[in-house]
Amino acid sequence: MADTHPEESRRDFLHVASATMGAVGAVAVAWPFIHQLNPAADTLALSTTEVDVSLIEEGMSITVMWRGKPVFVRHRTGAEIDEAETTPLTDLPDPQSDADRAPNPQYLVLVGVCTHLGCVPLGQKATDPKGEYGGWFCPCHGSHYDTSGRIRKGPAPANLDVPDYTFTSDTTIVIG
Amino acid sequence: MAKSFSNPVVRWIDHRLPIFTFMDHELTEYPTPRNLSYWWNFGSLAGITLVIMIVTGISLAMHYTPHVDHAFASVERIMRDVNYGWLIRYIHMNGASFFFIVVYIHMFRGLYYGSYKAPRELLWILGVVILLLMMATAFMGYVLPWGQMSFWGATVITNLFSAVPGVGDQIVTLLWGGFSVDNATLNRFFALHYLLPFVIVGIVVFHIVALHRFGSNNPLGIDTRGPQDSIPFHPYYTVKDMFGLGVFLIIFSVFVFFYPNFLGHPDNYIPADPLVTPAHIVPEWYFLPFYAILRAVPDKLMGVLAMFGAIAVLFILPWLDRSPVRSGQFRPIFRYFFWLFAANCVLLGYLGAKPAEGTYVILSRIATIWYFAHFLIILPLLSIFETPRPLPRSISRSVLGGGAGGMAAATAAPREKS
Numbered sequence: 001m002a003d004t005h006p007e008e009s010r011r012d013f014l015h016v017a018s019a020t021m022g023a024v025g026a027v028a029v030a031w032p033f034i035h036q037l038n039p040a041a042d043t044l045a046l047s048t049t050e051v052d053v054s055l056i057e058e059g060m061s062i063t064v065m066w067r068g069k070p071v072f073v074r075h076r077t078g079a080e081i082d083e084a085e086t087t088p089l090t091d092l093p094d095p096q097s098d099a100d101r102a103p104n105p106q107y108l109v110l111v112g113v114c115t116h117l118g119c120v121p122l123g124q125k126a127t128d129p130k131g132e133y134g135g136w137f138c139p140c141h142g143s144h145y146d147t148s149g150r151i152r153k154g155p156a157p158a159n160l161d162v163p164d165y166t167f168t169s170d171t172t173i174v175i176g
Numbered sequence: 177m178a179k180s181f182s183n184p185v186v187r188w189i190d191h192r193l194p195i196f197t198f199m200d201h202e203l204t205e206y207p208t209p210r211n212l213s214y215w216w217n218f219g220s221l222a223g224i225t226l227v228i229m230i231v232t233g234i235s236l237a238m239h240y241t242p243h244v245d246h247a248f249a250s251v252e253r254i255m256r257d258v259n260y261g262w263l264i265r266y267i268h269m270n271g272a273s274f275f276f277i278v279v280y281i282h283m284f285r286g287l288y289y290g291s292y293k294a295p296r297e298l299l300w301i302l303g304v305v306i307l308l309l310m311m312a313t314a315f316m317g318y319v320l321p322w323g324q325m326s327f328w329g330a331t332v333i334t335n336l337f338s339a340v341p342g343v344g345d346q347i348v349t350l351l352w353g354g355f356s357v358d359n360a361t362l363n364r365f366f367a368l369h370y371l372l373p374f375v376i377v378g379i380v381v382f383h384i385v386a387l388h389r390f391g392s393n394n395p396l397g398i399d400t401r402g403p404q405d406s407i408p409f410h411p412y413y414t415v416k417d418m419f420g421l422g423v424f425l426i427i428f429s430v431f432v433f434f435y436p437n438f439l440g441h442p443d444n445y446i447p448a449d450p451l452v453t454p455a456h457i458v459p460e461w462y463f464l465p466f467y468a469i470l471r472a473v474p475d476k477l478m479g480v481l482a483m484f485g486a487i488a489v490l491f492i493l494p495w496l497d498r499s500p501v502r503s504g505q506f507r508p509i510f511r512y513f514f515w516l517f518a519a520n521c522v523l524l525g526y527l528g529a530k531p532a533e534g535t536y537v538i539l540s541r542i543a544t545i546w547y548f549a550h551f552l553i554i555l556p557l558l559s560i561f562e563t564p565r566p567l568p569r570s571i572s573r574s575v576l577g578g579g580a581g582g583m584a585a586a587t588a589a590p591r592e593k594s
Contacts, residue, residue: 031260032259032260032263032264033231033235033260033264035259035260036235036238036239036258036259036260036261036264037238038259040239040253040257040258040259040261041256041257041258041259042253042256042257043257
């Protein structure tokens, strides 16, 4: 009983207080060693990429690097845009309208990383398989993406990511 | 000897892998002389510093690039861009200096209290091996930032081996992996700088095994004769070591946070240039006494031999000092010579930082001769001619005063030693 044994309770308090301060100190020391693993300032500084889209012919795609990952920029044909816009949302595992994904429907910008396990889907080159929905096809585990980069079939759980980007002029976009 | 642990999981593991019994035996109940002073803190402190160096070093290696074109820039990137990189590098940089401070104090403690004497000769020798490995590791680590001092320090120190008669030049070429200190040298130094600390850890384990064979020496330098002379390591010395660690970390932090480059050299923030030697090349402070010995000898080969001999003589120290009394407390003449020797080492350090000219050279020669004379002439002669003061009968008697100690000694059975 603390009341009847004041000496013991003081010692207990000291033990708990010391251990607590020790734990706080250990966390404070551990944090710099964990945080050093996070992206460094120069890595964060390289996080935007500028693309001139005027060079992309209709029906063609280019791949650019952004934060070490491929970004697909596709100049879509009218048929591809139609197909993307008319697909009912109920057919989609991860429903999202084409207008939300491509504010300027001519140009579709996607992070070219399959949302399943991180492979780069095929479909950028004219000779690549484009999957059953005419967009992209991931060869690793067979995910099919449509002309809006939305998942239609296969193990991937979500649509291809659309990075943050803005048109700084009619023909230039800045990603990131 | 198996202890019964209350936690069933611990008990299950310990029955199959007696790691908890081992730790209890070596870290908790481990009987330690009851009279250890704060000079005995520096062993565990050195161990902790080694851990600090390994943890910060591995973190730095994750960002460092061992290539002549990128090494300097990668270190600057660590300082500016990597999260807390400045902190980790400054801890590592100053940690090297503090590692040597701690180890040098640890060694002078051993020198004063005769901790190298029987039956602890191998314990001492393993310690000297650790010192040599530390020196090699520190030297190669200093090369990695690839500044001017890195480059020219590496050039000068590797050129020491060109003094070897006959095959000197071939040895140096072998060390360099080329015809000058270059990318191949930097790469191998990085590889070895990463490896050697783990070799040190291995030798430290041997060092501790050898220590625990007979237990710590103590300020009186007499053996523990029974349970009344010792106390369990935990909590008495764990707490004392923790307190010492706290004081150490405060002083260390002052350097890391307020004077991070005080112990370094500004020239090493100039990228390495193989065409321009800095006007005044000085090694890091912890090498200065040995550097002074190197420069004191006018002959190239003899200078190198003297420098290595200054460490080599430590290996045979247990057989040079034949006095049966360990502790300097009971050796009236040895004490004076010990402090003279310590002052001489500081003087050598001072001289190593000065240019090799004029009176500095003459002083360096006197100090170098004194360094070796202390080990090779003074200690052997003292062993013969010095009359030690009478030793106390036991640690407990000395610590607790005649009455209590005498009673404890009378009632406690002599402890079997083995």
